[in-house]
Amino acid sequence: MALTRIVSFGRMIKFSHSIFALPFALAAAALAVRGGVRPDAWRWVLIVAALVGARTAALGFNRLVDLRFDRANPRTRQRELVTGQISVRAAAVLTVLAAALFVAAAAAISPLCGALAPVALALVCGYSYSKRFTWACHLVLGLAIAAAPVGAWIAMRGHLGAPAGALALAVATWVGGFDVLYALSDLEFDRAAGLCSIPARFGARRALVISAALHLVTLLALIALGYLAGLGAAYFGGVALIGALLAWEHGLVRPGDLSRLDAAFFTLNGWVSVGFLAFTLLDLALHR
Numbered sequence: 001m002a003l004t005r006i007v008s009f010g011r012m013i014k015f016s017h018s019i020f021a022l023p024f025a026l027a028a029a030a031l032a033v034r035g036g037v038r039p040d041a042w043r044w045v046l047i048v049a050a051l052v053g054a055r056t057a058a059l060g061f062n063r064l065v066d067l068r069f070d071r072a073n074p075r076t077r078q079r080e081l082v083t084g085q086i087s088v089r090a091a092a093v094l095t096v097l098a099a100a101l102f103v104a105a106a107a108a109i110s111p112l113c114g115a116l117a118p119v120a121l122a123l124v125c126g127y128s129y130s131k132r133f134t135w136a137c138h139l140v141l142g143l144a145i146a147a148a149p150v151g152a153w154i155a156m157r158g159h160l161g162a163p164a165g166a167l168a169l170a171v172a173t174w175v176g177g178f179d180v181l182y183a184l185s186d187l188e189f190d191r192a193a194g195l196c197s198i199p200a201r202f203g204a205r206r207a208l209v210i211s212a213a214l215h216l217v218t219l220l221a222l223i224a225l226g227y228l229a230g231l232g233a234a235y236f237g238g239v240a241l242i243g244a245l246l247a248w249e250h251g252l253v254r255p256g257d258l259s260r261l262d263a264a265f266f267t268l269n270g271w272v273s274v275g276f277l278a279f280t281l282l283d284l285a286l287h288r
Helices: 002-012 015-032 041-065 067-072 088-109 111-130 137-157 162-193 198-202 204-228 233-252 261-286
Strands: none
Touching: 015 041, 015 137, 015 162, 015 261, 041 067, 041 088, 041 111, 041 137, 067 162, 088 111, 088 137, 111 137, 137 162, 162 198, 162 204, 162 233, 162 261, 198 204, 204 233, 233 261
């Protein structure tokens, strides 16, 4: 019974989607300590705890504030809050506890991280309202997830740097680009419900073009990161692979055919994030 409940909570907050943000944050932390003093293991634990707490709070909050839309949308009617597998009260408690974990972990890292934690929490939770008033909600989501590598960098360095900015731009446009693709499945519902998105505002064909343009910026930002951080051939080989994966992703989705959307969204983007971390760590190991 307890295991079933844990699995239900994991599905509600899409715990498997942590693979999108966590590898970029870990890569940012590894880049931040390059050539400097190695932090103890406890700091790494705190960074992971903060990331898990922030993401859980954001997804829990999103499910709560979007519940009425999830009940009306055929695609989301099987979500745990809609079906009653998880009560609204339980989801609210989880969200509050996750937010508390994030703030506590950030404060334990450093006073600066503790001071920035409420701002970051407002950003990642505030995204949930953006679809109500702007078609640029995909970029708001990208900015929220880009806070993860920025936070990891600050946790290690104590300040921002140009490489962190390049990585934040890469993550924001990568997430924004694939969220535009995913929003294609809700195009008609969003229009009927008065919700905003790039597909609902510009149509499917132009949405695909915008998504591709965002992913082009992603690749340019990753190239800039490589130069700013002084990375080598292994890293740039990884960027080339990411470019191929993104091209493949766009080849799977067409305006009249969304049958392979899940493969484009989940599988390929998982490979992008894990591949970025793997090639970044490989490059750092080769140049240690």
